Amino acid sequence: MRIIDLSSHIDASAYEADPVTHEVLTAAQGAEHMAEQLKARLGIEFDVSVLRDSEFLTLDRISLTSHTGTHVDAPSHYGSKTTYGNGIPRHIDEMPLEWFHNPGVKLDVRGHGTGVIGVEVLEKEFARIGYTPKPMDIVILDTGAAEHAGTQTYFTDYTGLDGPATNFLLDLGVKVIATDAFSLDAPFPDIVKRYLATKDESVLWPAHFAGRDREYCQIERLANLEALPDFGFTVVAFPVKIKGAGAGWTRAVALLDDWCSSES
Structure with a gap:
């Protein structure tokens, strides 16, 4: 078995939106x-x-913030109320560990520029790799953003998911969606510019706000995704147990069996 490190550094010398x-x-x-x-x-x-x-x-x-480096967003990060369950979102220390040790699926969504991608991009990628995520699979978006980690560009130029694409993955039974980018949503400047131009509230952080209606977690700021095959690996990304927190750091890794290693 090979262990592939999918985690980015916490580095006080690198550029951060919230300095370390x-x-x-x-x-x-x-x-x-x-x-x-x-x-x-x-x-x-x-x-x-x-x-x-x-x-x-x-x-x-x-x-540092709990969103520095590779980390897991909890449902409580998305807002104070939910339309599911008892109306109170769970914190990171309350999430089931079973969510964070599951088969992984990598989707290559590089080359789409700054903004969002929709369902059609995901469906095209499922067809290319010949695999559709199953319930509890951890879906990883390889946006190419990791190559800019440590620079200001990392926070302003990357691809996120729109609302329908997020819900499309959740409809498949996915509970954890991951990305190598700073956020599963588009960059803040892109979101705000599109909203000011259209006044369309659906463009405002749709991937995060989907979590107010459906319980799921995000893993953000992954690295080394080029070392992964499209599927056939296991993701392990247990979050640090911070009481009452909306996120927790993780040393995310992928486990590959010998047969998978030879195919990759």
Whole structure:
């Protein structure tokens, strides 16, 4: 079995719409920090010079949103109310883990430019690969956006799904839709420009807002999709268990059996 990493980096040096800060305490600084905490909290004096090289442990302090890097959007990210269930969307820590360990299907939707694609594009891709997603399959959109990760272009130039295309996948029983782009919807500037030109409210974040009527999750900001075959692999993307959060980071991977590896 091969394990293919589908996750993008969390990198404080890269361009982010919401900047990341990453402070590293060295092993020497970690020793001083530990000694200070022992004294302040427990009244214990500790001489760090007894440690090898006067070093203890490193420590990373990171400030970022739950939508930085590869992450899973929970239903509560889409809004505060639903038309299904009890009307209250579930947070990321409440989602069933079974959703995030399932067969994957990759759809090549590169070359469609900035904006949205519809049902006809998905149907054409199903015909090309000779496979239609089954219930609980994880559908991955390869938009080509990952090649711009770390730049401003990554947030402004990519392809998203329109409302009918999103619902088309959900009608097939799909519970998780994934993309290598910043969002499953089109870029913010594209959405707003189209709305201002048409006053058509259906263009306003249709993929996300579909989640107010139908429970599903998105995985955004995948990477390395070129290493995947069209289907015949398993996606594992368990989200971090953040209490009451609308999203959680994931180290998404694909598992390929030997027979699949040889065919790819």
